[in-house]
Amino acid sequence: MRTIIKNLILSAALLPALGLTSCSSLEDGSYVDPITQYEKIGGTWVLKSITQVDETNSRSMTLTDQFDFESFSISLNTDADNEPTTFAVTGNAPKLLPASGTWHLDNPFVNSDGSPAVITLEGGQRLTVTAVPGATSTLEFKLTRTSGGNPFVSYVYNLAPAN
Numbered sequence: 001m002r003t004i005i006k007n008l009i010l011s012a013a014l015l016p017a018l019g020l021t022s023c024s025s026l027e028d029g030s031y032v033d034p035i036t037q038y039e040k041i042g043g044t045w046v047l048k049s050i051t052q053v054d055e056t057n058s059r060s061m062t063l064t065d066q067f068d069f070e071s072f073s074i075s076l077n078t079d080a081d082n083e084p085t086t087f088a089v090t091g092n093a094p095k096l097l098p099a100s101g102t103w104h105l106d107n108p109f110v111n112s113d114g115s116p117a118v119i120t121l122e123g124g125q126r127l128t129v130t131a132v133p134g135a136t137s138t139l140e141f142k143l144t145r146t147s148g149g150n151p152f153v154s155y156v157y158n159l160a161p162a163n
Contacts, residue, residue: 036108037117040133042078045159047093048138055144055151063155068092073162076103076119087121096143096155098123130156137161 049064050072063069071091079085087103089095101122111117117129119141131140137160144154 034109036082037105037110037129037132038078038082038084038108041105041117041119041129041139042076042082042084044073044075044162045139046162047072047091047157048160049158051156051158053154053156055154067094069094072157074159097121097127098125127157131158133161 047064047069049062050069051060052063053060068091072093073090074097075086075088075090077085077087084104085102086100088100089097098121103119103121106118106120117132119127119129121127125143127141127143129139129141131138133139139159140157141159142154142156144151146152
């Protein structure tokens, strides 16, 4: 009987205290827009490596030290609102990409179905993004050439931010 009375007294004492703590309001900050892929991809990028992949047999060959690819850089410019504007490719590497124009992503956010982001350059050339800066500062995209709708060769650009 004594134990029951003690428990009732304890419950009566704790109940109001619990009620007071549940009424507090916590300010957790104001709303901020979600981070877009443009914020991660925008900027000037220099080539770390480029690999040519034969899509018919999956053989690959590193081209980084050939054809002056070391001089390649690409600027993916954005405006003050992180919306894409223009791009420019510089260097003496073979002209696999247009020299300049406008660019955009098919979706400014990560695709919910897990498919890779796609950069579309002016003129319709499409680059499949295979690595987005995040845990590392690497941007990687793949340019795939097709014939009759069938891929035959890809170029995988591995890029680092320009200093």
